[in-house]
Amino acid sequence: MPAHRRAPAPEAAPGQTSSRELGRRRFMGYLIAAPTLAVAAGGAWELLTPDDASAAIPSPPQPSDAYDLGDLQNDAALPTAYLIKIVINEDGTASFAMPRAEVGQGITTTVAMMIAEELDLPLDKVTVSLADARPELMLNQLTGGSNSVRSLYIPVRTAAALARQQLLLTASKQLNVPVEQLTTAGGNILTPTGKALSYGSLAVPAASSTLTSTSVLVKPTSKFTLLGTPQNRIDALDIVTGRKQFAMDLEVSPDAKPTMVARPPTINGKPKKVNNLAAVLALPGVTDVAMITYGVAIRAETFGQCIDAIQVIDVDWAGGTVDGQSDESVEKKLKAAQLPLAVPNLLTKSVDTEITFAFASNSPLEPDCAIADIKGGKGEIWSSLKVPIWAKQNIEEELGMAPGSVTVHVAQGGGSFGRHLFHDVALEAAEASKKMGKPVKLMWTRTDDFRQGRTHPMCVAKVRATYALGNVISYEQRHTSVRTDFTHGLGEVLTATAAKSPLVGNYSFAQSIFLLSQSSPYNFGVTTQLLNEVDLGYNTGSMRNIYSPNTVTAEELVVDELAKRMGKDRVDFRRSFLKDERLKAVLEKAADKGEWGRSLPDGVFQGIALHGEYRGAICTVLELDCRPETVNRKIRDAVTGPRVTRATVVVDVGLALNPRGLEAQMIGGFNDGIAMALTSSLHIKDGIPLEGSWDNYFYTRQWNTPPEMNVVIMPPTTGEPGGAGELAVAPSMAAAACAYAQSIGRIPTYFPINHGTLGFEPYPLEPSSPNSPTDGLTNRI
């Protein structure tokens, strides 16, 4: 951990402005040789600091307090940040091909706001597209860890400021007016006499013929007029009119025909032989059939005919990698692999608990989909990819193609939640296209997504907290998980390869991710949080907020139990032991807005939980209705159970750049969190999840979501934007879990709470995907 990066502690209290943000900061950048004005940013940024611990028995800062996962990502992106390029066009617009994926989190909007702010340009004159895979960006093209805004905040504003500076200098020469007398507004340069020159008219004259290094001052936050104000998504109109295009909507070639995959009844099973190839090829619409690594790809005129063919195809399969395993066998292996606790529970009183968290699916609503056209040693791919450089390099390698031979385009994603960190579907599409010699639009079925797609692995949290004389003496947490696949590394093949290395590879990378993202917010004396991972052959990956939903839920349940044992109110207890002023501030606000302790009917319980990550602080208060008339509501093909009836989320991200987008992320993260606590999980039996549809995998639905929801965004604290996309998941899961624990009077030992009861009739394993119903005109609810 680089101590030199630690700046002095913030001077300002929450809600106040720190002195640093008043000063303007100068950053380096470049004018790029191009037909119209093009600029690129360089630069560096500062890091924030741990707040002083102040209560109870201080726990020394854990690694992520001073240097977190986002800092690691920022540092990885630093050397290539100058390749962030903004172009001013002759029509007066600014355009930016963003080296990040938009998957619903709203970063195209936030980044467009940064550009509009710095350029004094109307927001609708900024276009942000998604950049193709650019290997020269090395580590600077990974979307994850709620890091996009954090890592782009300085380079994007620097580039935009450079463009504005160059426009001003050019106008000054043209008008023969000193640059100090010129101002900018609404996409125009204005003279003191009221003459206006549009950016569009200056785009060509301002262009540079050489690569020129220069520097620029960026706007201080105190001068922001757009950043910090609530703005709607820039793609909202396209969305509500059905015009927004996802990978499956792209028509890059009429020959890129629908393709789906018949799959084995096990995870990672491989096809040996197709027994009825001629019959499948004779089916209506079917054009091609090809064995690929993990299934048999079927190309047809329509996706419906692919699904029809999956019903008919007869394949001999080799076994998979987890055959015979089940929830029970995995849980047993995890418990056997737990790292020991160090503090004995003999001399003091202790809270000891062990909680199992079931497998969960990170599948978005848009099924995995990719268009691939591989022929003649060249290839082109379109897909939603959060690590496109690695996808490109890995696809080239797997297909035996020359480096640089495959072009990878990043499509708009219909959600991700971690799924698009991996390019499984793009690799399959490329393989199928190569084998068929034709372009394909390959899409996974919904059932594929649940049964064969990557999962948030099962894990077991073991916690021991010892306490005496009103203090917590020690807090130990051992997190034992089925291995989380981080082979995407930090974004390209170099670090991805390191993550694959058996000795210092995925385990140490996972340990690093764990250490850089986990931090107990409480002064609980000697504190240790350790990870152990067991590779059992599952296809796993990060799911929104990675380890934190599970680790925070375990910790907050123990916090409630400690409060109970010490006879303290749960909010009072947290107030006494929290280290961080920002967390204390969101706690107070949430307790107030959420009306902590208000009178509720018997059977309705409040839950509260806190979390600090991504340089943000968040507190969730909710009310969980556990009365029989609510728990036993009958809705067909659904899990009802306890319902969250009221939710309050209070968030401090340091500096909210787009409060409306931030609120959306809080609402979404909340619904993810309560799903993980109450309803949604995968059931593994005979080596494969039983879930096959959204009426099997019980993600939050309208009948589960709280009818009353309030999000409170705290005023700026640090003056720098923290991460937002994942922040709300952990405290929301934990608050729901804590409320439920109140209802049963003890810490639950398994999440989600409904996991023990299978709430659906599973689809058969063969065929691998069920056919579509035909009664849609009569069965319309």
Add this chain to the structure above:
Amino acid sequence: MSTHVFNVNGRRVSVECDDSVRLLWVLRDLLGIHGPKYGCGLNVCKACTSHINGTAFNPCSVPVSDIKESDEITTIEGLAASVGKDLHPMQEAWLEGDVAQCGYCQPGQIMAAAALVKEKGADISDDDLDQIRNICRCGTYHRIREAIKAGAAKM
């Protein structure tokens, strides 16, 4: 193969395909109408929700042969025109509330909402909202609920 003739978004269409092909794929793969999304093909997620003669249905689960020549199919692309406007009041409410996140489920959500309000009237209760089965994996349910109430007031 047979010829299927019906109306989509006010336009008469004719398609050659097998009777059993579900309408969703006729719309998406053969007619290039991409507003209705595939989210499961099982009449569960409701991402393809469209209207047939003004009421909601899911084309993923309807063979094209079930569609009559006189049937009028409306997808999100034709919703505004079905009320003679540039935007349907529900689309306007969606914009005002900045409802969408990734946007993938939203055409289906809006079509379901417009049909629900048409059926139930402007006075939409929490119980009515709880009946909506359309899934939003981004979890923007709260804004969907608020927008439906706002849109209902303007329909």
